[in-house]
Amino acid sequence: MSGATPATQFLLRAQVAFRPVEYRYDPGSERVALQAAEAIGLPPARLLKTLMVEVDGRPACAVLPGDRSLSMKRVAAAFGGKSAAMMPPAKAERLTGYHTGGISPFGQRRPVPVAFEADAMGFDEVAINGGRRGLLLLLSPRDALAALSAKAAVLSA
Incomplete structure (x- = not known):
């Protein structure tokens, strides 16, 4: 695959069907997901x-619709913790091996627990970052959940 990333390689190894879609990434956009x-x-x-978070000081990954905001209380509960906070961008980049704006839950340098917003499971197909800015992967959210051994939970405010 031309332009392969650790995310696409992860999905290929897991035999998860996906379609890559490229777009023009705008680093100046205030809300990258909406753009x-x-x-x-x-x-x-x-x-x-x-979104990379820390729950009781431990790293975790939250995947939610681009038009929603995290509820840190719900994130903590989803991962069985007491408190949650956003991970600083530099730490997220070191941990995942991806640049912010291109972080994917797939193929991270160091796998961490992952939770998807439960409502996202109702779609046949979603787009998730493919491991670099300007690359999205279209796939079944249920296949993504299974490939990551993730859980579905209410994460948004």
């Missing part, structure tokens, strides 16, 4: 953003 959804003509609820 990406618009660029590929997808409703924001079907574009899932990947």
